[in-house]
Amino acid sequence: MALVPKLLSDTYVLRKCLRPGAALRPFLALRVADYCSSSLQKPVTPPGKASQQRSTQQGLQGHSQKEVALDVTFPEDKPEFNFDKAIKDEVKNHLRLLKDEIVSHWIGPEGRPMHEVLLEQAKVVWQFRGKEDLDKWIVTSDKTIGGRSEIFLKMGKNNQSALLYGTLSSEAPQDGESKESGYCAMISRIPRGAFERKKSYDWSQFNTLYLRVRGDGRPWMVNIREDTDFIQRKNQMYSYFMFTRGGPYWQEVKIPFSKFFFSNQGRIRDAQHQLLLDKISTIGFTLADKVDGPFFLEIDFIGVFSDPAHKEEFAYENSPELNPRLFK
Template sequence: MVLADKLLIGTYKLRKCLKPGVALCSFRGGCLANYCSSNSPKPVTLPGSTFAQNTSRGGLQGHRPKEADLDISSPEEKPEISFDKAIRDEVKDHFRRLKDDIVNRWIGPEGRPLHEVLLEQAKVVWQFRGKEDLDKWVVTSDKTIGGRSEVFLKMGKNNQSALVYGTLSSAAPLDGEHSRSGYCAMISRPLRGPFERRRSYDWSQFNTLYLRVRGDGRPWMVNIKETTDLIQRKDQMYSYFMFTRGGPYWQEVKIPFSKFFFSNKGRIRDAQYQLMTDKISSIGFTLADKVDGPFFLEIDFIGVFTDPAHKEEFAYENSPELNPRLFK
């Protein structure tokens, strides 16, 4: 009877020890060693072992962890890349921009009422208040032809302006092809509509370019390009000078559109044409004063406005000898 009671008590304790949900500590006290067969070796659990680390996070669910609880990804699995989804998203974005263009055409530019646009006397086209404003511009220099000039563009103090700075070098590249060098430029990126369609700025209701800048006393060339599909006209632009005073104070520069002269590949043409302000593609600033050394130009904003006192339509004369097309 005593032997039978011991067997019954041992069986009961063994079932209780192997009950699912019991923590690992129940095994460490020799529970299996006391009630399992004496021929089987005792389990040895070393500190820091993998089994102890895995089971110390929570209770042991049965004799082996469930596969659903394991969060182990196979090394052969790769992130799913769907080109079809990317194309669909791109097409949706272009159609959304096309819809905005159509709606704005009926309502007015930038979704404003048309009567407000017609009565507008001034407009800020570019301002610099963050990195997204800098992304609308690109800088270039004579390094593209082997020169030594350097130009950089960054945000100014307190993210309230754009700072163009660098070093101008008039040393000609030693390639045997170019005899002149020494220029740096900052150019706005052309407007792009839906499906990469070219767009243009319409400044026909304004007559003056308006800038707020701060420079180091150097003269800059302001260049305006028209929207054109002709390859032979890609180097044509309209230009005028902007003289900076230098010093710590901001200056407001006002340049009438009638003052811009026509040039091709940097050369002023004998035949002059009036700037078409309803088809503006981009605007740029070029430094090429042949003075080697550091430079900087800080720009607050670039805009347009209507000067009621300015009545001049075109500042340059034409004659049948210079421009026969205008006198046919």
Template sequence: MVLVWGHKLLNGTYVLGKCLKPNATLHPFWGIHFANYCSNSPNKPVIIHDRVSQQRKTAEGLQVQPPKDVAVDRTSPEEKTEINFDKAIKDEMKSHFKLLKDEIMNNWVGPGGRPLHEVMLEQAKVVWQFRGREDLDKWVVTSDKLIGGRSEVFLKMGKNNQSALFYGTLSSEAPRDGDSSQSGFCTMMSSIPRGAFARKQPHDWSGFNTLYLRIRGDGRPWMVNIRQDTDFIQRSNQMYSYFMFTRGGPYWQEVKIPFSKFFFSNKGRIRDVQTPVMLDKIASLGFTLSDKVDGPFFLEIDFIGVFKDPTHTEEFAYENSPEISPRLFK
């Protein structure tokens, strides 16, 4: 008798584990009888046969219409990626017209939304300062690697994110291309500002007469370059330049260079005919190191600005003779 009840108990537990769902919790005694009822149910083999047949048909790839109660994979409207070129163009035009509106309103009121009388009486203006990564993105660094040289340049934020550090290694070794005989320069140049519809927006420094910088260097001489934007075709190798001498050491120095001192050059050569800088058409400003002294260098910049020095009355520091430039004296 004990053996019979043990056999039924084991058999009922085995069938119960196959018939009951995981969330079914029954007393062991009732589980035995419920398991026997499931195993003796006449509908169970039919249901299993239908499910297996449907799976077999699906696996064999028969072209059978799916039942109505079977879910078909579809992409929900939220997951669909809509590509609308007309909408993208409209959004782009809206953003550019908004920029154009801001430019017009600022010209009516004043740069930066300030009153015009404040702008006209302003004596100093900070054009570039370095307080974050977005300030570095306004500058581009290059070296003689463009022509096959070996100089290296880097630009990063200084200590406590209060300055920009331009550093690297200068190498005057000429590239082995069989064409270039000289090398050794590193340059840091500001990007040309852009407005609505990617239009150039040159800086207007016509109300100032002096370039004002706060820097700290290693004692090397630098060349400060100004490129102007005109309505005519402007060659990239034409610029106005002047020298900047760093003292070296741990102390900051303030550099003031009058715009009247900048001379016109082309491909690094000073032109015979000199003309003053058009201060209302300034495209970019940069620094170049090419002193032919190989080795490491650094230049740390706090800010770059302009100001109006009332004691400086010189309009232009260079002369032009009628023999050299007769068209200037007509």
């Protein structure tokens, strides 16, 4: 009786791992019969372990009915995956997304009239109210190059914010090449349309980035990338600093887009270019202040704002020697 659970579980494993065809069933039937006959042979028990084996058998007999009752589902009872149906459902989903994009283009975003959208002064682009909002972001650190920094992203209290936390370490990787390390970053995913087409954000009617955050006093670098398919421009971005004040209170941060400076491969360029607000691809936050230890940043929402008091178009000067294309 004690061998019934073992026999059933072993038979279940064989049926789960091997699903034979018609040509292999006679051969496998013989193998299963040999396996079962060998399993049913009574093993030789040393005299000193006879009492221990009897107690184990009694315990197994008490639980045999429960174990047998659980083993009632076999792989043959599960529905098979239909590849053609999955392809059709995926195509229907993308066609529905394409229809929504066309309707939004002619009627207006989210079904609103276009004149209302053009007159709005503030817009929330990202907010954090559930796991689906966290899935729009990715986190990374110097662990990708052998560093020791760690970063995590989870929902905040009462699912009303996103909590970015971890530990920053400036210890350089032991690879014989890297001399500096110590960064953590949070980057938004590139928006995708129907049939996985890349999309971009159009913020041309706004002039300020608007955030509501709560930090620990550390400075963060806010990075914005333009939508481009040129390989030589993949390392280009526009950046500016966001200073958190620490403490238990939230702070509203407004950064004019005219303040964002141009950099390439992490170096600020002498020739500055203005950010194209109708081709925004991603936004990110980077911590690299060379202060080892724990950190956190809580974010309520990220949006854009049109500040009527801000008249500056571009905060940085250019000369014909640095950027001759601007003076032709």
